[in-house]
Structures are given as C-alpha cells and as structure tokens.
Amino acid sequence: MNAMNDLSAEALRIRITQHLTYTLGKDKPHASLYDWRMAVSYSVRDLIIEPWFAATRKTYEAQGKRVYYLSLEFLIGRILGDAMMNLGLFETVQDVLEGEGVSLADVIEDEPDAALGNGGLGRLAACFLESMSTLACPAYGYGIRYEHGLFRQLFESGRQVEHPEDWLNQPHPWEFERPEARYTISFKGHLDGQSVWQPSETVYARAYDMPVVGWQGKWANTLRLWGAHPTELFDLEQFNSGDHTAAAAPEALARTLSRVLYPEDTTDSGKELRLKQEYFLTSAALQDILRRFLSEYDDFAQLPDKVAIQMNDTHPALAGPELIRLLMDEHGLDWNAAKRIALGCLNYTNHTLLPEALETWSTWLMGRVLPRHMQIIEQIDQEHRAATKCAADLAIVKHDQVHMGTLAFVMASHVNGVSALHTDLMKETVFSGLHGLYPARVLNQTNGVTPRRWLRLSNPALSKVLTDTIGAGWESDLARLSELNTFEDDRAVRDAIGAAKRHNKLALSNWASDRLGITLNPDAVFDVQIKRMHEYKRQLLNVFETIHRWSAIRSNPEAGWTPRVKIFGGKAAPGYFAAKEIIRLINDVANVVNNDPVVGDLLKVVYPANYNVSMAERLIPATDLSEQISTAGKEASGTGNMKFTMNGALTIGTLDGANVEIREQVGAENFFLFGMTAAEVRDRYLIEGHARTAILDSPTLQDVLQMIVEGRFSPEDTDRYNGLVDATWNHDPFLVASDFDSYLAVQAEVDLAFADEDHWNRLALRNIAGSGYFSSDRTIKGYMADIWDTRSLL
Template identity: 55%
Template sequence: MRAAILAKLTYAVGKNPEVASQRDWFIATTLAVRDRIVERWMTSTRATYEAGRKRVYYLSLEFLIGRLLGDALMETGLTEPVRAALAGLGVDLEKLRQIEPDAALGNGGLGRLAACFMESMATLQIAAYGYGIRYDHGLFRQVIKDGWQHEYPENWLAFGNPWEFERPEVDYSVGFGGQVETIEAEDDEVKHIWKPEETVDAVAFDTPVTGWRARHVNTLRLWSARAPDAIRLDAFNQGDHVGALAARVRLEAISKVLYPSDATPAGLELRLRQEYFFVSASLQDIIRRHKQQHGDLRALPEKVAIQLNDTHPAIAIAELMRVLVDLEGFGWDEAWEITTAVFSYTNHTLLPEALESWPVPLMERLLPRHMQIIYLINALHLDLVRSRGEHDGRILSDLSLIDESHGRRVRMGNLAFVGSHKINGVSALHSDLVKRTLFHELDRFYPNRIVNKTNGITFRRWLYEANPGLTALLVDTCGDKVMDDPFALADFETAKDDAGVRDRFAAIRRAKKVELAKIIRERLECKVDPDALFDVQIKRIHEYKRQLLNILEIIALYDAIRANPTGNWVPRVKIFAGKAAASYQQAKLIIKLANDVARLVNRDPAVRGLLKVAFLPNYNVSLAEAIIPAADLSEQISTAGMEASGTGNMKLALNGALTIGTLDGANVEIKDHVGDDNIFIFGLTTEEVDARRRKGLDMADEIGRSPMLEEVLDALESGVFSPGDPARYAGLADAVRHHDYFMVAADFDAYYAKQRAVDARWRDRAAWWRSSIVNTARMGFFSSDRAIAEYASDIWDVPVPPVK
C-alpha cells in the first residue's frame, strides 16, 4: 500500500514526497484506494452482464454522498493498512480525511437517502445505477454573518474529484423547444417528429459505489451539461468576446447549481431544464445498454426497473413514451404497458408546495412533444375513470394531470402516480396519509398501487464509520456478527443492566462530545461543557420542522433559570444546524432568531453556563458525522402529519440518543420499536392537528391560558432579542398568535413539560443509559438494507440475499 501511494504521488500527482502538500497526499491515497475498488467494480459489472441480470436505475436530482475516503476505506477493510502505510511516510490519515470536500449534491434527507440506498444496493449485490446531475457547485455554502444566513458557491470541484471517471464517449444530445411536425404514414397512422430548437450535450461522470466488504460495486453516473459549440468564433473575431460565449454559458447553467431559485420565470425554466436534461440522458443510456445486451425493448420490464425518487424525475414517464412511440415505432397501448411496468415512484412529501407542478405554457414552449403526450395520457386516464362510473366534475378535476384552478399547470405527482406500477410512501404513517389524503381518489381507481417502504439508513456510514468507539463496544458485547447483520444489534439490549457497559457507553459518548465541543469553540468562539446534556436539532430549516418551537422553549427556560437561579437545573447545550432555502425568508428569519437568542443567553452571567445555544453553520454530511455520535437528545418535533419519514431520527437513535418528538413520520415506528419508556412523545396527533386547523388558526385563547408562552411572545415582540430592531420578530410572534398553521402555540406547553421529563431522566444516569442502550439495540429495522430488500421484492422484482 505504501508503494502504491508513493507511485500515485509520483506518476499521477507529479510530486516528490519531500515537497508534497497534504492535498497531494490525499489525492495519491485516494487514487491508490480507488485502484482496489476499480478491480472489484469491473468484476461486478462483468458478472452482471454475463448473468443477464435485471438492473435497478435510481433517478434522483440529489445524491448527498459526502466525503468518500473514509467510507471507501471502511467498505474495503483498508482503513488500518492505509493508516499504517501513511504513518510510515509521516502522514496522518485523519488530516487527509479532513481535506476532502463534501460533495454537496443534495439538500438534506432526500439526497442522503439516495446515497444510503445506493450503498445498500451494492451491499445486497443488486445490479444498480444511480443517475443524477454533476452540479459544479451543488447546494450553497452557508455563512452566518451577524446571525443572518448568506449563500456562497460550494466549490467542491475546485481541486478536481479523484473519485470520478469522466466518460467523454458517453455523450447524449438533449433537446429543448422547437416544433412538432405531424406526418401521415401510409398505414394512415400519424407520426410525430419533434425538432428541438436547441440542444445540449450530457457528458457522463462515473463514481464507483462500494458495498460492504467490497463484495459488489455499482455505479453512480452523473451528467454534466456541455454546449455543442464551445464558442461562436464569428462573434469572437468581431470583438464580441462576451457574446461569443453567451450560448455556452446559458446551456451549461443546467449543471451549475443544485436547486436554482425558482422565484423568477428564468429560474423556474432552469429547474425544468435540469430535470428533463438528466432524465433524457439517463433514459438514452438505459435504452442503449438494454438494446446492446438484450435487443428487444419489449423485454424492458423484465430487465429494467426505474425508481423515481420524488417528482423531480417524473417527466421520465412522458419521455419514455416519446421514445417508444415516436422513435421506436411502438403502438400507444403497448408503449404504455411497458412504461408503467418499468416505473415506480417514491413520494416524499404531503406539502402542496413540494409536489411539483409546471405551468402549461412553459411546458408547451420548452417540451412541446411531451406536453402533447401528457395531454393524451390525461385524456385516456380520465376516460378510464369515467368508464368506471365516475362523472363528478370536482373529482375528475382532482384526478386530472392538469390543474385548472390557478392557471393551467401539470401535476407531476399525478403523472408519476398514473405512470407507475407502484407508489410508495416512506413511513407507515406517511403511506397511510398518502392513501387517505394526497392520492385518495387516484387510489380508488388504481387500487393496490400504494405500498409502504419505511426509510432506512446505512449503518456502515452512520455507526461504524461515524462512531468507531460504539462500534467496538457493540462487537465486544454482541460479537462480530453485528458488523454484517443489523438485527444482531438486538443482543446489545441484554447489557442494559450491566453497569460496566453503561459506563463504557457513557465514556464513548463523552469523548465524542469533547470533539464536538472543540468544533463549537473553533467555529463559534463559544465554550460548552461536554458534561451538559447535548440537545440537538439538525435538519433543513422549515416552519413545519418547528425550529421555532425549540427556540421559544429555550427562551422560556432562560427566563425560568434567571427567575430561580438556585433551582436544580440540568445544564444543557442546545445545538442547531441546517440551511434555509435561499428564497425562504421566514426560515432565514428563524436562523437569525436562533443566533440572536444564542448571543444573549451565552453572554448572560446570571445563567452561569447552565444553558448554551450553538448554531453551527454550513451543515453537511461531515458535520452530521461529528454531531450525531455526540447527541444526547434528538429533536424530532415536526407538526404531526407533515414529516414524511425523517432519517436523522434514525441516525441519532442508532447512536443512542433519546428522541423527543411528535407522532410524525418514522417517529411512530421508532416509538413502536424502542417502547414508550425510551422515547419522549408529546403534542397533537395528526388527527388532532387536522381538527384544530378546521376549528381555526387563531391561538389567542390558548396563549391566554399559557402565561409562559405569553411572556416569551411578549419578549419577541418587544425587541428583547433584537434591541437594534425591536420589530424584527413581531411577524413571527403574530403568526404564532393568530395564524398558527404549524401548531407551535398549540404544542408549546406539552413540549416544555416533556423537556422537564427529559431533565428528570437525565438526573437518573443509570436510567438514561439503559434507555440509550435500548435505542441502539432496537434500531435494526431501520437499516437501509432492510428497506432496499423490501423494494427489491415488492416493487422491482429483483432477487436479493435474505435480510432477517
């Protein structure tokens, strides 16, 4: 290994060891490790071709893969050999791991789920490709200035990406705009020929995805946009040097940034261009591979399963129909049968704003043939509904793929439903709500399509790599089998009454808290006590996730400590991390409030360090890996009925954090697995939230019965936390008082009371660590291996080794 690293340093990096920088060593080490993976990658690919296996294609606009060096070393079993090889060269492996940038190709749970699923598909030796976009900048880099979020480009590719392979020969043309010509053939059939106005090339970049113990390696193929003509030479020679590059800049903007703001018409168009760009390139690649190996496209459902990760890739349904009907000469009915058999769709949200819809005029201009196809799909779909006895105009309108109520828009969720053979939610509660609310009418006419597939996480990344100390304890307690069988964690519960195991678990947690305290001090200049309770809420900033509820409780606790300074208070560190969408002003205001509260609380000598607040900027996978093993309490406090599943709740519980949360998303199933005594559940249920909303959103009466909440809101409105701008948070307070859609006021007292129950459990350290051990021991169900095995058997019809 040492020789391999030195060879890469010399021949690939072009440096002598005496002058090599840490980055040079990182690249050399990565390339040496990559060589080992490539051998197994080729073996896996060859075996898939020789066996003629069915492939799974996972289409996702996000893949939040994070740093890969530590992951690759762990998966291949090379961590210690590489550590030793580098030590012999005077290089520290841990420092090299910190040099690697996070691949910021996702926003949060959706992208991280895609990364976990890709790893589990490789672990279960399912032949799979992930398809997405190789964003030049990915999600923005979050910088906090004076408490406000500012967005800057995330330059993860600034020094290149040693993990990927550019495939310039894999280059597909993707069209936009133009006209559709209609030609009558000799057999009286009408043929449609789309002639795009402009095209952009999609160039492939491949990254190997290694499964556990490197038994199988799959491919993540990301597309980069390239203009067919790099420069207009005539314009350049005439002196228009900027104009000569304008077309290239506009076309290549497609793969520049993840989630460009859609607040403007240009931004909206760019978002649609991104989605069609990667879908078109991916389907061209899938069909090329299938034809090359199997020939007949009628066999597509037998050899291909395509999973749509949310509605972002839903245009793929219309695109496959276009390819089959217009380019391959299939009749409509046969093409539709193939399409629906190939596609399945994962729904991730019940939020109306997150269920994509596109203005019909934009679709007609940008994708004219696809709009024609969608119209025909819709007409035949509604004909089917009418043939089954439904003639109610309101219901037909709800079932339609076209929303006529607020300007004509294409409902991508409805398209994904009608064009797929299976639709799944991502937790038991969410799937039930999908069936009862979002797609209730569609479920009546297309029964048995909706199934549940509760999300999961890869234990390799979120336990073995993130928390090696706890992993060693698990192996010592449960045996080596725990490394290969997630359900073997159950044996750990037998040690919950072993004081020695509890003490060792506590020591492992404290060591991680010391590491996190160091990060907080370095990044925020805030000193925190690692012996305090670390209370963590790390997720995208959104009103339904209710960071605001958490902050209001902090203010109430702060007031209580000052009013009774000699009380038996449990020292707490409240830790936040997460990004707000660039155009989401309310979420950005909540970030500002968290930082304003932190500034006042952390500097108040009257609190005597009993309460600290830390908002860590630029939340990403690497920061999550530092926070999660150090967390004592996991905040999962979304408004009931609004979080589809969550995966942070699983990662935190797996590492032994106790959950405080509502009966929302996968919290329900976590509660079922860990038991009522090992979780802190509070607040309104989904049904109670619905009933309260029907009653009205004005909470003046409820707030009047809660002097504590009244005092907190008064403090916000009077400028206690914003003395330079007293009215800054008046709108937030007013929304809680009179338009409490997210039930912040309705759940406040229950949340505050449950936090005091957390205090009581924390004081009984033996009880706390028993519950912590139980949480870890009962998380086997939440492995992404289990989730992927269920997808494989129930949706994709792909055989996998049995998962207990």
C-alpha cells in the first residue's frame, strides 16, 4: 500500500495496464520501452489531477492573491521521476514494473529532457514552480511551448557542433492542450488618429497546461505554456490560383514564433523574432490574467490585491506597457489609473550585471513591431523623467534605444537581485542612479534550488543516510540539515556519508565507461565544473591548472599525487567564438592527458557532450570538488554551487555570487577560497597590462601558455591557440592570469585535504549541514513575504 495515495501495487498495475491497452493501443507482449513509459506517465499523471483540481478550488474559495511567474525559460528536465517521488509512488511503480520485467531506470531514462531554457535562469524558474507547489502558494508559471528546446551539443574533433533538439517529436504525456484558451496576439500595423492600434499581423496563442505537483502531493499549480497558431489556416484564394507556397504563408509565420528557444544565455540577441517571442508570451499571459480576474471581480482597482506578477529578467518587461494598453484600450481605464494598477502588480528580478546581457531595442524596431507600445513607453519615460528630474542617462529611451532594464525597474513595485553580493552591486553600479531615485525598491532574494529533485531524487544514497541520521522530513524543512552538525564526531555517520559518495562515484564511473569508454579511478578527487561555457565563468582557469598538473605529474610521477578526475560539462552559445575555443582546448587537452601512460590514473579529463539537467543529476551526487571560479562580481548568484553543497561536495571558489553566502553558511574553514574580491577586481582592471604583469610574475603560468602555444595539445595544427594565448597576455578580460597562482595554491590544499579521507568526510558533512538555507522553499517564502504579499493555502 502506498501511504499517500492509498494505492496498492495491484491497483497501480491495473491502471498502467489500462493505459497500455486503451491509451497506447498495445498488447503487453508487444509493448516497447516507449509504450511502458507513456503508460506509466499517464497513470502517474492521473494521480496529480485530484490535488490539482483541489488546489484550484481552494484558490477560488480563498479569494486570495495569485502569483504569476513570467519567464521566457523553464528548464524542467525530466518529469516522471520527479512526479513519482513527490506523489510518494516510487516504490509502488518500481514493484509493478519489476513484476512486468521492465526496468524503472530504463523507463525514466527514456524520457527526453524538457530543455526549454539555457541555464541558471530557466532552471531557477523550474525550481520555483516546484517550491510554490510544495508551499501551496497559488501560482501560475507562464512560458513558451518551444517546439525545439536548447540545441543538442555534439563534439566533432573536439569542436562543438549544434543539432536541433526535438523533444516534441513524440507525444508529450504531461501536457493538456486547451484549444478554448486562446488569445489573439497582434503585431505591426499603424496607429489611427491619436492612438488606436490597427495591427497588420496576428497570431493565436494557445494554452498548453502542465500540472506541477509539490512534495507529498498536497498541492499542484499550473505551468501554462503558449504555442503559436495561425489565425487563418491558409489563403484559399492563393491555393486555388496554384501558389501553394504563398497559400501556406500565414501558417508558416505563426509557427516560427514558438519554434525555437534562443540559445544565448547572457547576451542580448537583438533579433526581431526574439522581440516578438517576448511580446507573444507577455501579451498572452496578461490577457489570461485579466480574463481570470474578471471572472471573479469587476473593479480593476483591486487588481494589485489579487495579482502579483514576477518578471523573470527583462525578457517579459513589455508587461508594463502591455498591461497599461490592455487596461486602457480594451477595458476603458484612463492613463493614470492604468499605470498605477500596472505598477502595483509588477515586480522585476535582475539576473546579471554584464553589460552585454542588458536588453535594448531600437526605437525604430519597437515602433515598427509594436507601435502602440512604443507610444506608451515614451509616455512612461516622460513621466519618469519629469517626476524624478533625473539625469539623462537614467531615461528609458536614450540614443534611440529602449532600455528594458530601466523600463522594468520603473514599472515595478519591487526589484530584486539574486544574491546578497549581486544586490549590493546592483545598487552600487548598474542601477545606482535608479536606486537613488527609488531607494525602497531594490531588495535581495538569494536564489535556492529544490531539494526534492536535487537531493532526494538524484541522490538516494545520501538521502538515506540523512533520514537514518536526523530522521524523516528534511525534504520540506531543509534547515533541519543543520542537525547533522551534532553528528560530526560520530565516525559511523562520517563513514556513511563517505560510502554514499563512493557509491555515486562508482555509478558515474560505470556510466562514463559505457558512454565515453573511459575508466575513472574512484579514489581520485572528482573535480567538476558544469555550467554554460562563458569567459567570465573561467573554465580557462581550470584548463590552465589541468595543464600545469599534467606537466607537474609528468616531471615527477612518484611525488605522491592525489589522483584527479577533471570533469567539464556545458554548452556555448553558437555564435560565441571565444567560448567555443575553450571547449576545443579542453577536448584537445583531454586527448593528450588521457593517453599519456606516464600520468595514467593520476589525472583524467572528461568532457561528456550535451550537458543538461539529467546529466547534472548524475554528476552532482558523485562530485567531491565543486568548481565555482568566476571572476568576482560577475556571477549574479549561481545555483549549481548550491546543488553541490547539498550533495556533500566541497567548493573551490571565489567570493562571487552566492558563493559568499555558501561560505558563511558552511563555515570558512570548510570552503576552499581563492582569488580577488569584487573590489580588488575593480581596481585590477585599472592597471594597464594587468595580465602581462601577472604572467611575468608566474613562471608556472608562463610554462602553461608556452606549452599551449607550442602546440603540445594540437600537434597537427600548432597555431590553433595562438589567438587564445595572445588574448591571455594582452587582454584577459576576466583576470584569469591575475588569479592563477592563488587558484593553484588552493588546489594544492585540496589535494592535501582529500588525502585524509576521514577528514574530508567531516568537511563534507559540514557542507551538507550548512546547505539548508539554499532550499528554494526559503527563497519562495522570501518572495511571498517581501514581494508578493501572499500566503500559503495549506
């Protein structure tokens, strides 16, 4: 019997068999893995429906405020395992499938990742959805139902090659299509008279709903993704006249809108189609929000009491002008009321201070694609400038560009950063002027991750140790992990933590040998850097250290080295040349190092292609050392860093983003700190020739650069990395050279610490014990209390 669902294995077996038979139309002897996965998924989904309906009923009854999380990205990953776990069905499903001779692991593996996001920002949105359901916070996620998520990465001779991702090439068992929930989204055209918009292009946004069930199945919210559909199927006149291509034009136009996710993570693509995607999501969401509001209330003055809208970065920042437009043009409110109400509902989260990421649109493009919005933006800007008498550089529109960060800030009740350091830097740098004008607006909400997926589901071995040690219930009260601290002197607990890690490392080794044909030494430090490829994240620093280590081992193989496995994972934006060069260098270095009989087991470099959410779930539990080595001041928060800490990895890191708070929580003596602080970084940039100076001061780094430029890792093409080495000497925009020696010194401390296994397990215990703060439940409670003013309905 399953406690939560009161469902016996036999009852579930019958449900699965029914789906196999009647939904899939398959007889058991002929059922494929796919058929089984679909039958299991539908059976699990059926069990979410009741809590889902109940949540909707309670929300209506409570007449409370709803949260609407608008995001161009939701990086969900696989759904089945997560849903089974949250419903408490894992063992029951396992029993049933065992009886049928089907492997649950294979069934789970068969599901494609829903990769509707690039990296941290999209994964954060997915963690937030799960936490909002766990906390019974009435909420909707709104996003785009991309037919193609983030590209699939392959390596060809070490170089990244992008292939289209195709998750919707097969039925998606977790969604409910809602043909009746449909809105018209308009583009282009002109303004009649003063401001009556006559658009010339329209598409429909159609809703596709996914239930998101929280821990223990007590509540489920909805993720509503919009798919674009043509408003006229095809032009029959054109078809009849024989022009079959022109006849299909309206349909082709609509389909491109939700076709593909833009693969840039922290750079602004500036493309017209991207602007259209941003507006498509924003307008569909707001029309849906107003329709739902009007089904319960009739006075828009109440909207801010019933609706909290969160803009995930500036991508949905058209929400300001669009809400004003809908309230005025569709519902007859006057300007002042419309603007006041919009401002009362909207909030904005900033996720980066990198200048290249800050979105701008030319007034020309904005005026052509969204003429009415351009007019509204001008009006918002005029009032903003008049009311604040601000300097010209704080304007929304300047030099014929619309600055979306400023627009989002001006139209938001609350603006938040994603770590304490990042929020401080927001106030001091990019948003200092606006912060001066609106001093109560900026606040911090340090990111978090869901411990259900990132600990309980992905690391059953450690989860069991935790439950055995501190008792059940930590999954929904992660601060309780601090109780582990009272067991730090208990050798059995330290051993159990070490044994769980070793178990996960062996599982990863098996996977690596199957998938990559490489054997990993389980006695080595598993040293992992997995994240998008970006110069500021400094994968290059890690490769340089790897090269140094290889060379040092070669010159003295008997020096008692602590063995290392260096694991890299991550994709580069397709047009990001410098990041792609680093990918190639890692693969080239791997090739040399892994085939060097002198180093043998002492050093391996592994870079599995196509890092994604499911690969993260495999790697993180098996990690000893988490690489969080960005240039201080550049990483807004990081969230991978938190997942590693929860899973008992130690961090080697800079004082950047949430690393600062991780170090505070776990204790400075349990964290491998190196490098300049954000303030030191700022000063360092002022020194001309900072890189050259640092390199001349570091014989080790000189040797590393020399080996690269000599072609030791590209013997068939010795000039391959001349550009990279030259840039390191002369530009080094993220201060790799300046932090190199400090990084090296701390890596040596890691080697020493790891050599004492019991000591290392103690450090791991303290990291796990200190990780409770990084549950996204804590983050969401912060948003509910400080930004949304909403309450849990449980």
